[in-house]
Amino acid sequence: MDLTTNSMLLTWTVFTPAIGLTAILALLALRPLLRLSQQAVDEASRAIGLMASLAAAALGIALWADFDSGTSNLQFIHRFVWMKSWNIEFFIGVDGLSLSMVVLTGVVFLAGAIASLPWWGRLDDHHPHFSKKRVPAYWILFLLLEMGVLGTFASQDFFLFYVFWEVMLLPMYFLIGIWGAPTRKDPDGRTRGGPYAAIKFFLYTLAGSVLMLLALIAVYYASGPATLADGSQAQHTFNLVHLTRQAHDGIFVKAGAILGIPFVHIVFVAMFLGFAIKVPMFPFHTWLPDAHVDAPTPISVILAGILLKTGMYGMFRFNLQIFPTGVVWAAWAIGILGVINIVYGAFVCMAQKDLKKLIAYSSVSHMGFCLLGLAALTPQALTGSVYQMISHGIVSPMLFLLAGVVYDRAHTRDIEGFGGLAQKMPEYTALTGFAFMASLGLPGLAGFVGEVLVFLGAFAAQDGIFRVLVAISALSVIVTAGYYLWTMQRIFLGPFNHRWEHLHDMNWRERLTLYPLAVLTVIMGVWPLPVFDMIRETLNTLLASMPAGIAG
């Protein structure tokens, strides 16, 4: 594979948010000079933020248009030596898997950006709205976050990946902590709210990062010599392509045991846990409901739509690509944990009274499908796993946007406190019903494709346990239908609760985010072929590297 720089398009995509961010910084710096009012700066920041996310999304689509789906080789490579003393390269490029995530990132962030604007719709002036608070800082962090996510998906150097991974962390912390819900006491007297959720998210994810950092160092020192971008020879490497090749040559299998445990196993587990926290996998999922409940709507959208996928993506890119034997070794455990996610998440959902918390737990449940698909290692299951990531990346933003719609108006998300809202908000009801149906895997919509492929593929796995796991996790389709319809029933149907007389239906900002996502949901449900084409070769290559007899 030729790894020399051959395109700058991806670089532009990744750093477009950084351009926007710099523009806002420049605006702030020039503010005294230009005598701009606070309001002017705010509006300009919003415009810049929106433009930058629009540009990043457009560039993502442009990458896809230019992408050769006939190969699993990296494309749009930009590579040079970054820190010579540590053999660290700046090395970005995409294969089908990365590209699917890059495109999704653009879409999700664009939806998030639109939802962050106070434009095109009435806002309740009596309640402070996050979109009017410290606006330039919000957009700086927003764009920094987008750059971090795009970089994470584009990096083909382990160290660079780690850097971008950490770049994602900090903006998220502030976005939840500052723009999220204020500190409050929950009914049990425990302190909750944005700051609590933010620090929980931060520390939890940081703990995962530490594990990943250890794995990264271990892998580096176990790696063999490689040629750097400038042609020089290095003793060790962070370059993922080299690492993968060396892994297939067995270098890590031969590496010395750590604390008496085989190298591959211990490194595999450290990386896996680091990613699993982000997914989030049971029992490391409890930061998610807290973060979602207290994050502002667009941040929930981004968190559910794309940040969770960085965890799954990491498992594919590192655990599966570098340590295929590790996945085979751990398949049972991953599969079982995935099933716990699916079924446990669904049941916990049913007991929730906060709409956002319910959606958060449904994310736990749906991300379990990705884990199960990864563990099963058949073409259908792997494809289903990736497809589930993408469809969840479209549907869960819809759900969080919808939760935001009612919260902006009613300032509560207590499911039991509504009733008969369909009378007052028919359009909102229809869209929520649609999103619920998509999320519960109604055939013909996006969610079904991922679910059925994971189930079908896992059922066809060689190991008989997967048939048991599918049978158990398939129970979730009933529970999922139960909690969504019950929620529908409690919020929208039945006699109208006259407390909500003042609610008004959707505005144009909300339509602008929800309808395009709804259209995508339908397209992805009936015509998934373009996505399959994009990821097929990459997944085939991953499967081909499996130990003999595993690939189905």
Added chain:
Amino acid sequence: MHEVAPVLQDFPLLFLIPLLPLLGAVWNAVMGARMQRRFGNAAVHVPAILFPAGSFVISLWSFITLAGAPHGTSMYNYLWAWLPIGNLQADVAFLMDRLSGVMALVVTFVGTLIHVYSTGYMKDEPAYWRFFAYLNLFMFAMLVLVLGDNFLLMFVGWEGVGLCSYLLISFWWREREKAVAGMKAFVVNRVGDLGFSLGVFLLFWGLMTTPASPPASNHGQVDAHGAAVAAHGEEAPALGTSVAFREVEQILQDPVKRTRIVDRNVLGIGLITLVCLLLFVGATGKSAQIPLYTWLPDAMAGPTPVSALIHAATMVTAGVYMVARLHFLFTLSPAAMTVVATVGALTALFAASIGLFQNDIKKVLAYSTVSQLGFMFVAVGVGAYWVGIFHLMTHAFFKACLFLGSGSVIMGCHHEQDMRKMGGLKKLMPITAATYFVSCAAIAGFPFFSGFFSKDEILWKAFNSGNILLPGGGLILWVIAAVAALGTSFYMFRSYYMTFSGEYRGAASHGHDVVAKADGAHGAHDDPHSTDAHAAHGAHADPHSDPHAADVSGHDAHGGHGHLPVESPWAMTSVLAVLGFLALAGGYVGLPLLWGLPNVFEAWLEPVFASTADRVTSAGFGHGVEWALMGFSIIVAFGGFFAARVLYKDGRSPIPARLIASESALVQGTHRVIFNKYYVDEAYGFVFVKGSLVLSRALALWDSRVIDGLVNLAGTIGRAFSFLQGAIDRLFVDGLVELVGNVIQAAGTRMRRVQTGRIQAYVQGMALGALALVALAYLLAW
């Protein structure tokens, strides 16, 4: 073996059959509300009727083309590859063979008629457009179910009709019970769907892992699960994988391959048996059979045209269609066939027994539907697939007619559904009464009515079946079904006489002879004009709306106004007339061969089921027995009729009231148990609904207290640990005299200066910090 080479003939318009109603649904969903406001109802229902009517025309065209083509030909329309992953190939492709052709015709024909009927029945509905959008969406889903060429596409329709059923049952969502009924229908259907999908997965896996040829002794081995794994990591050629019906059928036509897969066992039973049983679980959900029938009676909360279309004529027959469609699988497993037929027979009897005591006219029809579906499953369960489809078709005619007749009655009686408050409508609503009677005669099996031919054939095939593994063979099925048929005849004519004979009781006050104690149990009125709806939409409501529409609960009020029921408008009665005619004459396509007459229907479907025909065996009873049974059927039909006539005609006989008022514990107990539907709903509610709610609350508590508790505990320990460290520091610092103290003080002064709020200072600090880190890294590295 009769082999028919399947030939696919391209029919590029096939996709329009499901697509047209979808367009209609989209049109009304997007534009309907505005069109209705500006131009009135016609702007909504004209497109809503034209789209499914277009589907009917194209279905007919395709059907005629099919009839002209050689045997074994199917109309085929490939659109695009849907799920092409690895060895899985599921296309978006439609296929019309002789079976799905019949289904498509029935669905589009009856469906279009019911759209026409709805223009009358729903005319005062504020959300008229929404109703037609849902109805069209249903047609789309149903036609995908029928015409889909593979399991997964069929599943799209399969769940799609479930969704539409939910939407339409909950159509008047302002009333909580109706909304809950819709929810129940969807969730119970999903239980069935789970079985269906597991069946498909199991079949896919089975085909993929069963080697096509016996493993050679030294090259391959069969692992514990029966999957063939060649010694060198190469898989032996499998039977082939497909989810397309015709391809699976083709694989199973090969005697060698068939033997290979029939011989496979999973969990101690045959793979094919397990596949069929799982698929049949899906059928019990969709077609309301034991144990998943409970949603259908509740589904009567929906508008009556919906009950006719979805919960009688089309959707609920999907399970029967599925079993017939998959005859090539079911025939391979006598055990599964026995289960299908037995469940069908038991459901037929069970539902008929509940139907005997219902007073809500729609509930009677609902249980009768459950019961009739049971008959269809008996037919397909004994391998008489064409008979099952035949009864499906005749049932679609007469049951749709009955439901629409009940709708006409309900509308005439000002949204009253309790038959005890009807009566005497024959004079007031002659067309409704006549068509209702004809349909009752059809469902009871009066000779020369459509139901006679199909039901009698079912009874005969059950009796004569050689495939049933029960002791006594088909005889026991026949006995159960015959008793159910007797019950059917009785309660259907009971409903006829209670509704149409005697004097109109709606005007009278309570205290009539048949008014029982359980009056309050029938709260669910089929009422398009709920008070809430009126309050909300009063502004848009049609100016011609019935002034009494808002009288939801005041039965007596009708009497006070002295309004007698009047015959329904033309749009409704004409549909009743068409369906009534078909209920009478629709059976002539399937005349009994016994009479030496041509059976067009059987001959038409013969090529579809030809590949398995030789494995369906008969017990070998002769014509004499068949004649005798036919005579017996007629006796049964008339027996039920006369009993009902004696007891219920004109409401004069005192026996029913006396029986209900009886003090006898046995009579009371039996009546209470049956009237309350054997308490199955209550049991399900307790075990499954309560059970999963309790489980979910327990798990949520566990999640927030234990799992998250541990996380917070870790945080607390971390803080406590750092506090401890701080305390130790302080103690030691205190001991280390003023020197250190001074240093700290000085540092503190400096630190205070850091918090100046000036951005430059922060940037400076960050830069210095970064430098320090770089320096540190440098030092550590070398």
